[in-house]
Amino acid sequence: MRPTTLCFPINAAGEFLLGRKKRGFGVAKWNGFGGKLEAGETFRQCAVRELREESGLVAKEADLELVAFLDFRFDTHAELDHIGYVYLVHTWQGTPAPTEEMEPRWFSAATLPYEDMWSGDRLWIPMLQARRKISGTIVFAADKESLKYTEFTDVADLTESDSLTAF
Numbered sequence: 001m002r003p004t005t006l007c008f009p010i011n012a013a014g015e016f017l018l019g020r021k022k023r024g025f026g027v028a029k030w031n032g033f034g035g036k037l038e039a040g041e042t043f044r045q046c047a048v049r050e051l052r053e054e055s056g057l058v059a060k061e062a063d064l065e066l067v068a069f070l071d072f073r074f075d076t077h078a079e080l081d082h083i084g085y086v087y088l089v090h091t092w093q094g095t096p097a098p099t100e101e102m103e104p105r106w107f108s109a110a111t112l113p114y115e116d117m118w119s120g121d122r123l124w125i126p127m128l129q130a131r132r133k134i135s136g137t138i139v140f141a142a143d144k145e146s147l148k149y150t151e152f153t154d155v156a157d158l159t160e161s162d163s164l165t166a167f
């Protein structure tokens with residue numbers, strides 16, 4: 001199970017920064033900023049690095065608000081299964097800039113482009129906008145796009161796992 005992070009910068013106007021992926025799995029989808037943990041990295045180190053690499057924004061680990069733990073499963077493609085910790089961030093340095101991987105753009109919270117995002121996003125991102133903290137499972141069908149099963153639970157508090165072997 002691959003460990004990943006996803007990070008959503010939110011500005012003073014309440015807008016979400018998303019990036020349009022330019023290459024690889026999920027190309028052309030609007031997404032949060034994130035990716036796979038590198039060897040020896042903590043989840044927060046990964047989130048800060050991926051945010052910088054994909055958007056140009058520099059955030060501090062302490063300014064990441066952990067809001068979700070998601071278990072993404074691909075029904076017939078287990079090699080794509082991954083878990084992800086999701087963070088909101090309200091404070092950073094720098095200005096969003098296009099990178100090799102992502103084209104960043106601000107979206108108002110009410111007009112996120114769900115039709116061009118991962119299909120589970122329309123279910124769980126509104127929960128985060130409602131200030132909920134969640135743990136969830138999202139199972140994609142054989143087409144790797146449509147949803148086969150989802151389950152979300154509200155949690156009082158979240159902490160990143162210390163152990164990658166837990167997954």
Ligand SMILES: Nc1ncnc2c1[nH]c(=O)n2[C@H]1C[C@H](O)[C@@H](COP(=O)(O)OP(=O)(O)OP(=O)(O)O)O1
Nearest residue numbers: 004006024025026031034035036072082118120121
């Ligand atoms: N919202 C959502 N739902 C389901 N799955 C995902 C998302 N956002 C995501 O990014 N993902 C998936 C897509 C990939 O399987 C992983 C993220 O990996 P990737 O962007 O390839 O990670 P990087 O480490 O940046 O990849 P490379 O550097 O190897 O290109 O999560």
